[in-house]
Amino acid sequence: MAPSTLSIANLTVTTQKNGEIRKLVDGLSLDIASGRVLALVGASGSGKSLSCAACLDVLPAGVMRQSGQVTLDGAGVDFATLRGRIVSSIMQNPRSAFNPVMTMKAHARETLKALGLPRDAGNARLIAAFEDVGLEEPEHILDLHPFEMSGGMLQRVMIALALLGDPPFLFADEPTTDLDLVVQKHILDLLEGVVMRRGMGILLVTHDMGVVARLADDVAVMDAGKIVEQAPVHQVFERPSHQITRNLVAAHLSLYGQEVS
Amino acid sequence: MKLLRFTLKRLLFLIPMLFVASIAIFLMLRLGPSDPAMDYLRLSRVPPTPQALENARQMLGLDLPITVQYFTWLGNALHFDFGVSYALQRPVLPDILHYLPATLQLAGVALLLTLAVSIPLGIWAARHRDGLPDQFVRLVAFLGVSMPNFWLGFLLVWLLSIELGWLPPMGRGSASQMIMPALAIAFMSLSINARLLRASMLEVSGQRHVYYARLRGLGAGKVERSHILRNALLPIVTATGMHIGELIGGTLVIESIFGWPGVGRYAVSAIFNRDYPVIQCFTLMMVLVFVLCNLIVDIVYAWLDPRIRLGVEEKA
Amino acid sequence: MISIAQQRNRPLAATFAFLGNASWLVKVSAFLVMALAVLAVFGPWIMPFDPGEVDLTNRLLAPGAAHWLGTDHLGRDILSRLIAGTRVSLGAVAISLVAIMTVGILVGGTAGFLGGRADQLIMRVTDIFMTFPTLVLSLFMIGMLGTGLVNVIVAIALSHWAWYARIVRSIVMSLRHRDYILASRLAGAGRVHIFTEHLLPATLSQLLVLATLDIGHIMLHVAGLSFLGLGVMPPTPEWGVMINDARQFIWTQPLLMLWPGLALFLSVMAFNVMGDAVRDRLDPHLSAEHVH
Numbered sequence: 001m002a003p004s005t006l007s008i009a010n011l012t013v014t015t016q017k018n019g020e021i022r023k024l025v026d027g028l029s030l031d032i033a034s035g036r037v038l039a040l041v042g043a044s045g046s047g048k049s050l051s052c053a054a055c056l057d058v059l060p061a062g063v064m065r066q067s068g069q070v071t072l073d074g075a076g077v078d079f080a081t082l083r084g085r086i087v088s089s090i091m092q093n094p095r096s097a098f099n100p101v102m103t104m105k106a107h108a109r110e111t112l113k114a115l116g117l118p119r120d121a122g123n124a125r126l127i128a129a130f131e132d133v134g135l136e137e138p139e140h141i142l143d144l145h146p147f148e149m150s151g152g153m154l155q156r157v158m159i160a161l162a163l164l165g166d167p168p169f170l171f172a173d174e175p176t177t178d179l180d181l182v183v184q185k186h187i188l189d190l191l192e193g194v195v196m197r198r199g200m201g202i203l204l205v206t207h208d209m210g211v212v213a214r215l216a217d218d219v220a221v222m223d224a225g226k227i228v229e230q231a232p233v234h235q236v237f238e239r240p241s242h243q244i245t246r247n248l249v250a251a252h253l254s255l256y257g258q259e260v261s
Numbered sequence: 262m263k264l265l266r267f268t269l270k271r272l273l274f275l276i277p278m279l280f281v282a283s284i285a286i287f288l289m290l291r292l293g294p295s296d297p298a299m300d301y302l303r304l305s306r307v308p309p310t311p312q313a314l315e316n317a318r319q320m321l322g323l324d325l326p327i328t329v330q331y332f333t334w335l336g337n338a339l340h341f342d343f344g345v346s347y348a349l350q351r352p353v354l355p356d357i358l359h360y361l362p363a364t365l366q367l368a369g370v371a372l373l374l375t376l377a378v379s380i381p382l383g384i385w386a387a388r389h390r391d392g393l394p395d396q397f398v399r400l401v402a403f404l405g406v407s408m409p410n411f412w413l414g415f416l417l418v419w420l421l422s423i424e425l426g427w428l429p430p431m432g433r434g435s436a437s438q439m440i441m442p443a444l445a446i447a448f449m450s451l452s453i454n455a456r457l458l459r460a461s462m463l464e465v466s467g468q469r470h471v472y473y474a475r476l477r478g479l480g481a482g483k484v485e486r487s488h489i490l491r492n493a494l495l496p497i498v499t500a501t502g503m504h505i506g507e508l509i510g511g512t513l514v515i516e517s518i519f520g521w522p523g524v525g526r527y528a529v530s531a532i533f534n535r536d537y538p539v540i541q542c543f544t545l546m547m548v549l550v551f552v553l554c555n556l557i558v559d560i561v562y563a564w565l566d567p568r569i570r571l572g573v574e575e576k577a
Numbered sequence: 578m579i580s581i582a583q584q585r586n587r588p589l590a591a592t593f594a595f596l597g598n599a600s601w602l603v604k605v606s607a608f609l610v611m612a613l614a615v616l617a618v619f620g621p622w623i624m625p626f627d628p629g630e631v632d633l634t635n636r637l638l639a640p641g642a643a644h645w646l647g648t649d650h651l652g653r654d655i656l657s658r659l660i661a662g663t664r665v666s667l668g669a670v671a672i673s674l675v676a677i678m679t680v681g682i683l684v685g686g687t688a689g690f691l692g693g694r695a696d697q698l699i700m701r702v703t704d705i706f707m708t709f710p711t712l713v714l715s716l717f718m719i720g721m722l723g724t725g726l727v728n729v730i731v732a733i734a735l736s737h738w739a740w741y742a743r744i745v746r747s748i749v750m751s752l753r754h755r756d757y758i759l760a761s762r763l764a765g766a767g768r769v770h771i772f773t774e775h776l777l778p779a780t781l782s783q784l785l786v787l788a789t790l791d792i793g794h795i796m797l798h799v800a801g802l803s804f805l806g807l808g809v810m811p812p813t814p815e816w817g818v819m820i821n822d823a824r825q826f827i828w829t830q831p832l833l834m835l836w837p838g839l840a841l842f843l844s845v846m847a848f849n850v851m852g853d854a855v856r857d858r859l860d861p862h863l864s865a866e867h868v869h
Binding site: 282286289290293294295403404406407408409410411412415416418419423503506507509510511513514517518528529531532533535540544547548551552555 | 705708709710711712713716717719720721722723724793797800801804805806807817820823824827828831834835838841842845846849
């Protein structure tokens with residue numbers, strides 16, 4: 001049975017500068033449930049992406065996880081074991097996320113291997129996965145290098161790779177930033193269709209409230225390393241309680257000439 | 262297939278390049294400050310009377326227009342005839358071909374040593390950034406860039422042959438006779454290379470594709486091999502192309518210390534005597550060797566980096 | 578970061594003020610470099626013996642009270658010869674660098690200023706020069722010109738200029754369409770005037786950084802050619818010549834080859850450290866790309 005709830009409790013991430021310890025994420029707790037999309041929003045530098053990196057044990061050098069536990073349906077697990085098999089990831093700016101000297105096939109093969117899946121000699125599995133995310137001519141794409149593809153294609157490949165191992169959870173870190181508007185829409189359609197239909201639990205990191213309005217079920221608002229408000233999406237848009245939330249929502253609504261009620 | 266076409270294109274490009282090089286070498290030697298006929302008489306120990314000079318000029322064809330001289334030389338060169346050494350009165354090419362393989366062998370061993378030592382050192386230093394291994398590699402690099410290779414050769418002979426008696430001080434034949442000369446030649450290149458690889462690996466480790474590889478659950482070893490090291494080696498390939506030249510140059514200097522029967526001593530005495538046919542042939546051979554080495558380096562680079570192979574400029 | 582333009586107006590004292598808080602290594606190197614300069618200039622008044630004086634009764638003496646570092650196979654005082662060697666070595670490096678920079682500025686400046694076909698042709702030639710290792714190039718040049726210190730310097734200049742020309746060209750290229758250059762052109766300034774007044778000063782600081790980094794390399798080069806018997810000729814006291822003289826005594830008197838080698842090694846190291854320090858100070862962007 002695939003786990004249905006991923007709980008992160010009391011996550012604190014620190015860095016040391018000039019002998020002074022600074023908290024970048026401060027006691028963060030989140031529950032990600034399968035079939036639901038939890039949006040983690042906040043200004044850049046508020047600690048959203050670092051929280052994800054800390055959960056998956058991929059913090060940059062000089063940044064440390066001070067405390068925190070992660071549980072799957074109540075059973076404690078090690079952070080490092082989540083990566084890949086339990087939580088797959090997609091990230092922003094797909095052009096620089098792929099190794100420029102490797103083909104898509106090489107990326108996909110090594111992902112299969114990391115997930116402990118069979119080597120897929122005839123590429124049947126990879127071709128099916130690429131077709132699933134709406135890539136045309138998947139056989140051809142397998143032989144392409146990142147610089148031969150568009151950002152939208154690369155983002156689709158990234159989603160396909162994230163679905164390869166059928167993991168119960170997905171961390172999507174700004175999946176539409178840096179893409180042009182039409183491509184953004186396609187990627188959002190794809191996340192909504194292919195990903196959500198599988199009943200995965202999604203943690204969506206973004207600063208774009210439009211994306212939140214479109215995809216999220218619940219919203220957690222971060223500021224300076226702390227969650228300042230957590231509520232269902234309609235409540236956040238209708239009755240934002242914290243000032244930071246109000247600002248985010250107001251900034252989004254002003255794009256459409258509206259105001260917070 | 263694309264790599265093959267790339268290689269063929271580069272090989273074709275070689276022919277005009279060698280042609281231009283041969284003209285340049287020929288002209289520079291002829292337009293130099295001294296008179297080949299005088300040098301010829303000096304090296305053949307004939308008193309330079311006006312009559313003897315006139316005869317020598319006629320015999321060497323120096324009285325003909327320079328274009329005629331060049332094309333005569335080129336025509337002969339195309340038949341593998343590079344003339345006769347003034348000093349030794351022997352055909353030049355067979356002698357050079359006799360000595361050159363030993364030089365290339367030693368330089369090749371030095372190249373292997375450079376790569377075999379500098380790559381692990383660079384990886385080791387990058388893994389332990391600012392730690393003891395990193396400091397150690399920094400020290401090696403610091404010594405390496407300042408060490409005169411010929412002095413290092415003597416130090417090695419003194420320490421390992423005379424004081425400790427571990428290695429034979431000179432000669433060519435066994436592998437143990439190669440260790441000291443190869444180390445003396447390679448020390449500077451390997452220390453530069455190790456630092457370069459360290460810097461390159463640290464730079465690549467910070468790139469986003471490495472982060473994404475870790476996110477996909479790849480193990481640390483796999484990430485280091487396929488995503489850090491492979492990309493970090495690209496600048497090393499370019500640097501190695503430059504080091505090959507340095508290594509061959511170093512070999513020419515080091516050979517005499519270890520009694521290595523390479524082309525170095527032959528060439529140096531020809532340069533000392535201004536023995537034109539030898540200098541001409543030797544320089545052209547060196548040009549050929551370097552151009553071929555550069556070609557190999559370019560092919561390796563293209564093989565490792567599809568952006569070059571496919572002729573794509575990288576977008577920022 | 579301090580721009581080149583600001584940098585060039587700094588007094589020399591301010592440029593080297595960083596020595597105050599530099600690492601001990603840089604301080605030691607700066608001291609060594611100054612000591613070498615003093616020895617090169619005032620050597621004849623400092624050295625205890627005449628470096629050329631042959632004394633066959635006192636051959637191959639071990640270090641002692643009279644001859645601090647001993648004597649060589651002709652009974653000449655080694656310390657005095659080492660001191661005399663600084664002048665040859667530093668002098669050759671200084672003259673070579675001036676020659677290299679002159680050729681580099683002339684060729685690079687011409688290419689950058691003319692642009693177009695002329696630039697392409699000149700750059701193709703520099704490419705060819707940069708393809709070959711400097712040692713092999715200078716061997717060829719000596720084959721053309723003949724042996725001796727003067728020819729070695731010419732050969733070194735002819736085999737190193739391409740790196741400098743390339744830098745000058747790229748700076749001139751990047752500056753020549755700047756507003757202040759265009760303004761001065763509109764004001765009627767001639768090409769030569771613009772070059773010497775505006776472009777040259779901008780390139781000098783980078784050239785000096787490159788030159789400082791190259792000092793050690795060129796020292797090794799001069800000594801190497803002399804060691805091969807193609808550069809400075811015996812009996813002139815020069816470190817490479819001394820190492821070559823000492824080789825036949827390596828079994829009996831290894832100290833003979835130790836001293837000149839050590840002098841060469843320490844000098845090159847001191848100049849390399851200073852080169853790095855000056856580079857980090859003046860031009861952090863000119864990194865390790867410059868590999869010979």
